[in-house]
Amino acid sequence: MLRNLVFGTCLSFIATASLAQGDFVIGLSNSFFGNTQRHKIVDSYIQAAEEAKAQGRIAEYYTLNGDGTVNTQVAHINELILKGVDAILVIAASEAALNGAIQRACAAGIKVIAFDALPTAPCAYKLRVDFAEYGATGAKGIVDVLEGRGNVLLVRGVKGSGNDKDTYDGQISVLRDRPEINIVGEVNGNWSGPVAQSAVAGILPSLPHVDGVISQGGGDGYGILQAFLQSPEYKDDMPAITGGNDTDFVLWWQQEKARSGYATVSVGIDPSSGGAAFWYALNILEGAEPPQEQTYPLTVLTQDNVDDFTGLEPNSIVSAPQDEAWVKEHFLK
Incomplete structure (x- = not known):
């Protein structure tokens, strides 16, 4: 069952109840929650995490959504370190200012996977958008x-x-x-x-x-x-x-x-990247050894292909599911 806790006015904290289904715990630290793209990214992460939980591959997951500031995100990462998570997904508020917190997470044996907006911390895996x-x-x-x-x-x-x-x-x-x-x-x-x-x-x-x-x-x-x-x-x-x-x-x-x-x-950038990053992190925890940094593909609509995108819902972002099989094909071969 999903629990919802709110810290202040700009932080949303979402966690699953701890279930004895699997050993891994994964957290997301999202620096900014103020637009449709980030909402969809977080939704795709939660959907993937729920699927993995149902498969018995994780015990718990956390989502921390910030206000765009470095201080809030550093607090999020520190919170996840204290909770003893196995992996932290990071959409960074700053390229450099989070590096200390990320290095602390890595030193604690936590896998850090950055995507969408990247830090420069060398210990983090990076799914880089160019x-x-x-x-x-x-x-x-x-x-x-x-x-x-x-x-x-x-x-x-x-x-x-x-x-x-x-x-x-x-x-x-x-x-x-x-x-x-x-x-x-x-x-x-x-x-x-x-x-x-x-x-x-x-x-x-x-x-x-x-x-x-x-x-x-x-x-x-x-x-x-x-x-x-x-x-x-x-x-x-x-x-x-x-x-x-x-x-x-x-x-x-x-x-x-x-x-x-x-x-x-x-x-x-396909907002299914949140789900893709989750599957990427889980596969690393399960033994995959991908390159430290890889490039995430762009989705480009042109005059020639725009009419191919049908069934679009209002107030959303063009998206195609990027499931575990897609992640393995693009990043884990």
């Missing part, structure tokens, strides 16, 4: 739609995060070689639809006409779209907006493509 490639892929897609010329707005992620910097660097690596692409503004959308909508709506009146928006995903695409839909100037002249595989945006894109030929690109 965020520079992520940013470059989205930027190139928008540049291609605009045929190499036009005004673009950049919508960044959480200020100061490693993922934001790497994604931005990837975007700029494409844009710096495109002299006819003009960056007319930058805002932080925090990978959140509501935050991105507010930020874009606030800056639009001060900008020249925007032809394209290069964003970072995580659920911000539909919020950006709403900001432009609310502006009379863009009612019949919507810019090409990078989606983050949020289904509300993709559903709108599919409909608008059919109606007017609207073209864009969407790039994302």
Whole structure:
């Protein structure tokens, strides 16, 4: 039976009741719980953990969701160390500031598996998303739609995060070689639809006409779209907006493509990564010896394949189940 305990206003703590079904205990320390992507990641982790528990392969699992700060996440990791877990999955709030806590976990014999947002601690296994490639892929897609010329707005992620910097660097690596692409503004959308909508709506009146928006995903695409839909100037002249595989945006894109030929690109990380990371960790505990660091694949939607994604539910992220067999095929061969 699932227990729910809440520590403060920003921390959700979820654990299973301890059952004598298996020996392993696994915990997740998720630094940030403020968007659809992270909710789906945590959901996929819990689904995988429940499946493993039913199989008798784990005794217990924990989930700690933070507020985006390093201090909270360090406290989470320390809590999991004290609980004597066998493995800790980490979505890091900082590349370097968690390293001390992670090293303490490793020194205690705990396997640490980092994914989605990585620390630099050398003892951790890492399922790395190439965020520079992520940013470059989205930027190139928008540049291609605009045929190499036009005004673009950049919508960044959480200020100061490693993922934001790497994604931005990837975007700029494409844009710096495109002299006819003009960056007319930058805002932080925090990978959140509501935050991105507010930020874009606030800056639009001060900008020249925007032809394209290069964003970072995580659920911000539909919020950006709403900001432009609310502006009379863009009612019949919507810019090409990078989606983050949020289904509300993709559903709108599919409909608008059919109606007017609207073209864009969407790039994302499958939120089933939470479940994939769980199976990866459990297999390591059971004796698998994968490389210390591997690259997690991106999911890219284009004008050519967007209509292949059917049965999408609103307020979600495009996702395909990444079960234990998928993990073994991609990471444990």
